[in-house]
Amino acid sequence: MPYKINHKPWRDVSAAMLEHRKQTIAAVEPAVPGVADSLPLNVTSIPRQLLPSEVIEITESPSELLISRLSTGKLSSTAVVTAFLQRAGLASKLTNCVAELLPERALTRAKYLDDYLSKHRQTIGPLHGLPISVKEHVEMAGLDINAGFAAWVGNVATSDALILKLLWNAGCVFYARTTEPQALMHLETDNAIYGTTTNPFNTNLTAGGSSGGEGALLGLRGSCLGIGTDIGGSIRSPAANNGVFGLRPTSYRLPLSGLAATMLGAEHIVPVIGPLSTSLEGINLFMKALIDQQPWLYEPSLVPLPWKDTTEDSLLRKDGTGNRKLRIGVLSDDGVVKPHPPILRGIQTLVSALQSHPDIEIIPFPPYKHAEAWRIISSLYFADGGAEEKAAINASGEAILPLTEFILTQNPNVKELSVHEVWKLTQEREGYKAAYTRHWNSDQMVDVILTPAGPGCAPPHDCARYWGYTSQWNLLDYPSLVFPTGLQAGLEDKVEEGYKPRNEEDGYNYELYKPETYVDAPISLQLVGRRYEDEKVVEALRMISEIAGLPLKN
Amino acid sequence: MPYKINHKPWRDVSAAMLEHRKQTIAAVEPAVPGVADSLPLNVTSIPRQLLPSEVIEITESPSELLISRLSTGKLSSTAVVTAFLQRAGLASKLTNCVAELLPERALTRAKYLDDYLSKHRQTIGPLHGLPISVKEHVEMAGLDINAGFAAWVGNVATSDALILKLLWNAGCVFYARTTEPQALMHLETDNAIYGTTTNPFNTNLTAGGSSGGEGALLGLRGSCLGIGTDIGGSIRSPAANNGVFGLRPTSYRLPLSGLAATMLGAEHIVPVIGPLSTSLEGINLFMKALIDQQPWLYEPSLVPLPWKDTTEDSLLRKDGTGNRKLRIGVLSDDGVVKPHPPILRGIQTLVSALQSHPDIEIIPFPPYKHAEAWRIISSLYFADGGAEEKAAINASGEAILPLTEFILTQNPNVKELSVHEVWKLTQEREGYKAAYTRHWNSDQMVDVILTPAGPGCAPPHDCARYWGYTSQWNLLDYPSLVFPTGLQAGLEDKVEEGYKPRNEEDGYNYELYKPETYVDAPISLQLVGRRYEDEKVVEALRMISEIAGLPLKN
Incomplete structure (x- = not known):
């Protein structure tokens, strides 16, 4: 759909949207608990202090x-939806992560499903009754869509995105819509x-983005399963x-139609939609x-590739004994960094x-020109020189946020490209992919x-400037799965003294690290596979x- | 690879290439028969008159x-390669269809395969010993690549295209390389x-193109199985x-790397590579x-989709009795036309x-805005306004041929597009595809x-101006299979008198039809499926x- 501009000052838009959110949280019954004015940096234990045990058990x-x-x-x-509405409302008070709750439509839907099961003695589908949280720019019929731009507020989706229809x-x-950053192009959410969504393990740190x-x-x-989108790390950084x-996921497996965003029609780097989940099996389901x-x-x-359920059939190699x-x-x-x-x-x-496990073989995998990959992908992100983003930002007078500046304005690879320049970069992209395949x-x-x-x-706010560990796999279009190790950062993770940075980005990242800054931040890793x-x-x-016994203990 | 310009007058280039071709045909043993100066319009019976019976049986x-x-x-x-070399040489004398024959490398390869089979008592692969003809712009190591431009002659492929490596x-x-038109963008071959490749059923008509x-x-x-490429009909028109x-085929099933062409890196409309075959099972193999x-x-x-061999497992619906x-x-x-x-x-x-067959159901399938499909695809073919084609043509002083004029210069949809215009057309393309899906x-x-x-x-030379019956399925990326009915055009196919054309293209096509022009031209049809x-x-x-008993008899 074409997005209309509301022509209002961004402060007025923001005030109205914050008030709307407040009302949707206030509409939850039983009431969402209030939180203290002064909170610890790590707020993850607060829900257990404030919510009833049955809500804790469900959520x-x-x-x-x-x-x-x-x-x-x-x-x-x-019961499940009520529990998640409460905890999501509380989570938003703690980290500013929700755009709006949907108590009325969610409970109407839940009641329908409960009645259906009771009447027919069967579920309506494999996710019967499960609440799912949804990033704001995934269009939901009758609700606002703004893609993180104040000027776009007031656009209303006329139908659900295809992925929502299928779910x-x-x-x-659907019970909660979640925040995203300006232009949807930060590994941060503000x-x-x-305003800014914070990290519940340490609110001085970013929740990541853009599905932060x-x-x-x-x-x-406050959710067990949610929907994010990713063109450079936007599912994986927040996970x-x-x-x-x-x-x-690999591109063209899940439906993208019905997302509000700039640069619709751009195919140079294909965004994907996919799940965030509190469990691995949630991803599979x-x-x-x-x-x-x-x-x-x-x-x-x-692409008509069925989903192979590996809980039933293994896709791994077997030895002689199976x-x-x-x-x-x-x-x-x-x-690089x-x-x-x-x-x-x-x-x-x-x-x-x-x-030491006999069925696992560990081999060093050398990097192959990851800086070159970043040059290519960051040259193709904004092939119009960022014109659509700048127009959407400027329309309301909202400030260009620091990480928007970083990716859009300070990024030397961003410029308005001619068709020939796009073709040349596309050849470079395909050449790089072929080389990585070899x-x-x-x-x-x-x-x-x-x-x-x-x-x-998770770095401190406004410092998530190096995308390479996630954008690498967007360029290659390899499926990539982030998971928590169970470990958390702590004071025992000392600075590597005397390290000589390799380049400016490496120096920036090195300087960013002080053990005390990162206390309690989850240590997550990523598993990457071949395309599809x-x-x-x-x-x-x-x-x-199973073999390592995840989650590990610090 | 970047193509170098030879900076020679096109007539000199042509003379040298024609002489080279002549020598490669002359090198075939036994000698390729000569043909009379004066030939009938339908030359399809001539090979049987001039070639030995064992060559006829094989070919x-x-x-x-x-x-x-x-x-x-x-x-x-x-024996098989020798037979096809002879018949291909003759076919070229009759219709000007071969760019060069490869007798020495083909017979070396054939001998290797014969020795291998003799020694190992097994084949080296499922197409063991089979000769395959290849359109010129599919790169073959050590041989010229020119994509139909005189100025590009002298570029030599450094390796085989991936599809050739796999074959x-x-x-x-590989024993024969075949002709293609200027710019590779005609439903004609000249x-x-x-010069011009003619239609063996009626040499006043076009062989089609671009894989003509x-x-x-x-x-x-002169071949039983060959390789063509198609972005608007270029496999199907000649078939x-x-x-x-x-x-x-649907895009991204067969490998495209190693094709000489303009506009490398353009993805707005994706070309495909695929087979032409004298039998349906050749396509399958x-x-x-x-x-x-x-x-x-x-x-x-x-895309990692296996090829389902339907000679083994049916993909069609079954009734209760199987x-x-x-x-x-x-x-x-x-x-439209x-x-x-x-x-x-x-x-x-x-x-x-x-x-009347009980297992077949015939239903009218209404067209859906095919003129709109042509507007979109023809706007996206040359997103640089045809700059690369014009540069390659002008470099040698060769004339812009009439059908190049038609598609590139007279086509009102061709212009140099901005990135935003490409994105808008891409959205229109995807919107059209979604609508056709519905x-x-x-x-x-x-x-x-x-x-x-x-x-x-097949129309007379330089008259193949309406692409809609093939380009429609390129835009939609639907697999489309052309097949001969066995019928041929004849004088009994009368003009529809008093017909009022719907539009300019329809008028052009209507005027083009005179029964006597098309005598003996094969009547072929197309079967189209959903994507993948x-x-x-x-x-x-x-x-x-099987049910209709193809080929039908006139």
Whole structure:
């Protein structure tokens, strides 16, 4: 749809939207608890202090357990939705992660599902009764869409995005919409409408972005399963920063139609939509529920690849006795920006827990020109020179936020390209992908790559400037799955004294690290597979989790 | 690769290339027969008059029969390749369809394969010993590549295109390279290097294009299986015009890397590569031999969809007793340009042969805004305004040929686009595709569409101006398979007197039709499936052929 400009000052727009949000939270029954004016940096224990035990039990259950109980009627959808509405309202008070709650429509839907199950003795779909949180720019009929721009507020979606229609068919309940940053292009979440979303493990740190509202909400267990989008790390950065799972699927597997964004029609780098989840099986269920509905029959750009459920059939190699074998390439450092000590500890600890197992083979995976990959992808992100973003920002007078400046204005690769320049960069992109394919095909061919999800744990606000650990896999279009190790950063993760930075970005990242800044930040990692081997990545992580005994203990 | 310009007058380039071709044909042993100065319009019977019976028997066998005999050693690859070299040389003398023959490298390869089979008692791959003809711009190591531009002659491929490497692994022999038009963008084949390729059924008519060398060569049985490329009809037009099979596969199934062409890096409309074959099973074998090698492991843009061999497992619906059911939508007329009488007779005759069968259901399939599809695709073909084509043409002083003028200069949709204009057209393209998907999903959902392959049989030279019957399926990226009905145009196909043309294109096409012009031209049709249902289209045509008893008799 074409987006209309509201021609209002951004402060007025923001005030109205904040008031609207307040009302939607206030409409939740039982009432969402208030929070103290002064809070600790780590707010993750507060929900347990303020919410009833049955709400805690429901909201701390993973999707697969909830679905099992919902499908048998042991839990009603009304009870589950009520619990998540309460905890999401509280999470928003703690981290500013929600754009609006939807208590009325969610409870109407939950009641319908409960009545249906009671009457028909069967579920309406595989996700019957499960509440799902949704990033704001995924269009929901009758509700505002603004893509993080104050000037776009007042656009109202006329129908649900296709992914929501399919999830609806599967039995979901939509109860919360979550925040996103200006222009949707930060690994951070702040905009002129809602302000900054903070990290529940340490509110001085960012929740990540651009699906940072989802990240913080799931980190606080105000949701067990949510929808994000990712063109450079926007699912995985918030998943990593908040200690939850997040999958960037291969492109053209899940339907994208019905997203509010700039640059509609741009195909140079394809965005994807995908799940954030408090459990690995939630990721699997989400993908399966959608792809089982053959979305390619409705969105013609999608590829008709069924979702292979690896809980039933393994995709890994077997040895002579039928044991599954997993060869993991470890890419600890991309050669451009060295990860912070907690991340390197996370990789080392996980590798130590895996490497003596007879079915696991650990191999170093050397990086291949990751700086070149960033040059290409960052040249293709804004092929119009960022004109659409600047127009949307300027229309309301809202400030260009620091990380928008970073990616859009200070980024030397952004300029208005001619068609020939786009073609040349596209050839470079395809050439790089072909070279990386050969790199992977080299004699030590691995099943998956284990690598950081970022150059550190969640950084302080406005400091998430290095995208390489996630954008690398967008350029290559490899499925990439972020997961929590269970470890958290702490004072024991000392600065590497005397380190000589390799380049400006590396120096920036090195300077950013002080152990005391990052206390309690989740240490997350990323597992990457070949293009369209999404299911294999999920299975590999399941095997890794079992063998290493994830979550690890600090 | 970047193409260098030879800075020679086009006439000198042409003379040298024609002499080179002559020498490669002269090198064939036994010698290729000469042809009379004066030939009938229909030259298809001449090979039988001039070639030995064993050559005729081999060259008139379909691929599947040759492969069966080659794999058991009943036929040697040397004998098969020798036969096809002779007949291809003759075909070129009759229709100017060959760019060069490759007798020395082909016979070396054939001998290697014969020795291998003799020594190891097994084949090296599923196409062991089979000769395959290749359109010129598919790069072959050590040989010239020019994409139909005189100025590009002198560029030499440093390696084989990926598709050739895979066919080589499968056991093929490359023995002939075939002609293509200036800029590769005509439904006709003529360029400044080789001149015009003619239609063997009626040399006043075009062989079609841009894979017209392949079309004429297969039409004369100088090849049984060849490689073409298609972005608007370039496999299907020559297949249709010459009475052979041609498949435009869905994009990203077969590898494209290693094609010489302008506009490398352009993704607005994706070209595809695919087979032309004298038999339907040749199409199936070609696709299976390539896709079984998992080309997505080498070319990262490809989709990892296995080729489902429908000779083993049906993809069609079954009734209660296990009988396959096929629902065919018949789209006789796209609503823009009414097909000529022979084409309409072809559809009617085939439908009559099918419609009383209990397993076939015939339904009218209404067109959906095909003129709009042409506006979108023809706006996206040359997003740089045709700058690269014009530069390549002008560099040698060669004339801009009439059909280049038509598509590039007179086409009102061609202009240099800005990035925003490309994005807008891309949205229109995706919007059209989504609308056509809904059209297909309407309550009469069909398995395949039966439709013309063009607005008439092969037209006279320089008259193939309406692309809509093929480009429609490029825009939608639907697999589309052209096949001969067995019927041929004749004097009984009368002009529809008093017809009032709908528009300029329709008037042009109507005026083009005189029964005497088209005598003997093959009547071919096209079967179209949903995106990525290539195998289902092949199976549907196999079922149609069996039930209707194809080829039909005039």
